[in-house]
Amino acid sequence: MPPDRMLSVVTAVGDRYTRALRFFRSSRPDPGAGPADLRLRIAERRVEADEVVSLRLVRPDGGPLPAWQPGCHLDVTLPSSRRRQYSLCGDPADRRAYRIAVRRLSTGGGGSREIHRLTAGETVTVRGPRNAFPFVAEGPLLLIAGGIGITPVLPMAREGARRGLDWRLVYTGRTRASMSFLGELERLGDRAFIRPDDEYGVPSVDDLLAGAAAGGSVYCCGPAPMLALVRAGFRATGARSLHFERFSPPPVVDGRPLDVELRRSGGVLRVPADRSVLSVVRDARPNVAYSCQQGFCGTCRARVLPGSDPVDHRDRRLTDAQRAAGDMLICVSRVHGDRLVLDL
Numbered sequence: 001m002p003p004d005r006m007l008s009v010v011t012a013v014g015d016r017y018t019r020a021l022r023f024f025r026s027s028r029p030d031p032g033a034g035p036a037d038l039r040l041r042i043a044e045r046r047v048e049a050d051e052v053v054s055l056r057l058v059r060p061d062g063g064p065l066p067a068w069q070p071g072c073h074l075d076v077t078l079p080s081s082r083r084r085q086y087s088l089c090g091d092p093a094d095r096r097a098y099r100i101a102v103r104r105l106s107t108g109g110g111g112s113r114e115i116h117r118l119t120a121g122e123t124v125t126v127r128g129p130r131n132a133f134p135f136v137a138e139g140p141l142l143l144i145a146g147g148i149g150i151t152p153v154l155p156m157a158r159e160g161a162r163r164g165l166d167w168r169l170v171y172t173g174r175t176r177a178s179m180s181f182l183g184e185l186e187r188l189g190d191r192a193f194i195r196p197d198d199e200y201g202v203p204s205v206d207d208l209l210a211g212a213a214a215g216g217s218v219y220c221c222g223p224a225p226m227l228a229l230v231r232a233g234f235r236a237t238g239a240r241s242l243h244f245e246r247f248s249p250p251p252v253v254d255g256r257p258l259d260v261e262l263r264r265s266g267g268v269l270r271v272p273a274d275r276s277v278l279s280v281v282r283d284a285r286p287n288v289a290y291s292c293q294q295g296f297c298g299t300c301r302a303r304v305l306p307g308s309d310p311v312d313h314r315d316r317r318l319t320d321a322q323r324a325a326g327d328m329l330i331c332v333s334r335v336h337g338d339r340l341v342l343d344l
């Protein structure tokens with residue numbers, strides 16, 4: 001089942017890699033002391049585009065909400081108790097309301113269908129905001145969004161306009177009817193280029209990156225083929241840093257095959273080098289909990305038992321204390337060796 005929405009990777013080249021990563025680490029909240037759950041009322045449900053609805057969320061008492069910055073998302077607990085992450089796409093200056101927008105997926109995407117069934121007046125539980133896609137505008141700024149990838153990028157464009165930054169946006173989609181928030185983008189002026197495929201053709205790497213300036217920053221959110229194009233063409237632009245948010249699990253890098261024993265059920269599963277432990281466990285146990293599949297949300301946490309090789313922690317969530325206690329996020333982490341024993 002494909003995810004409804006995935007969380008981010010921050011990447012860059014050369015010396016900017018270290019600096020961007022350091023910023024990311026120092027700015028993320030301590031997961032052990034994360035924000036508390038909030039029960040919010042849906043004040044408005046709007047159809048923003050084909051298969052896209054937005055929800056405007058407020059506190060039932062009308063009080064102010066925790067502050068957020070462009071790039072932040074909410075963890076939303078759905079009526080089924082599944083938890084999914086959605087970017088905040090409203091205005092950070094509006095402390096009375098959050099806005100999320102969700103595209104209904106045609107395959108999988110049970111979370112997106114649940115969101116689309118919600119109506120004004122209902123309540124949802126959210127946690128956050130958290131920021132996995134921090135906006136560090138340095139130098140000329142190129143924003144690239146594909147489809148529902150506009151959700152984290154729209155507040156960045158608004159912030160660029162508010163601060164008088166040198167920014168450009170390329171926003172692509174199949175058709176205008178499938179693209180959200182066109183009116184809001186047009187009100188930001190001619191720095192936003194709305195580029196439907198049926199009017200301009202499917203974008204090439206040059207179409208996407210033509211506005212990347214030497215020494216500038218590129219922020220990109222969209223489908224996997226778009227991210228692949230941007231990553232492939234980025235080095236030739238002379239821009240200093242690339243930051244992107246992906247919608248799918250990252251490929252396994254430097255993976256080695258291993259056996260995972262599910263101690264409580266007694267089974268042993270073979271995990272190939274190019275698959276995550278979670279994906280293999282899900283084949284055998286479809287009800288295992290997961291959400292982001294990128295080592296961020298913590299949903300897939302499992303307890304490692306004696307008999308395992310040392311864990312190769314690859315997540316961005318667990319504290320040192322949680323790791324020392326034997327916790328592991330099986331969507332991204334593996335072992336230094338070939339044997340993993342889990343309390344599953």
Ligand code: FES
Pocket residue numbers: 289290291292293294295296297298299300301315317329330331332
């Ligand atoms: S599913 Fe989110 S951390 Fe593993």
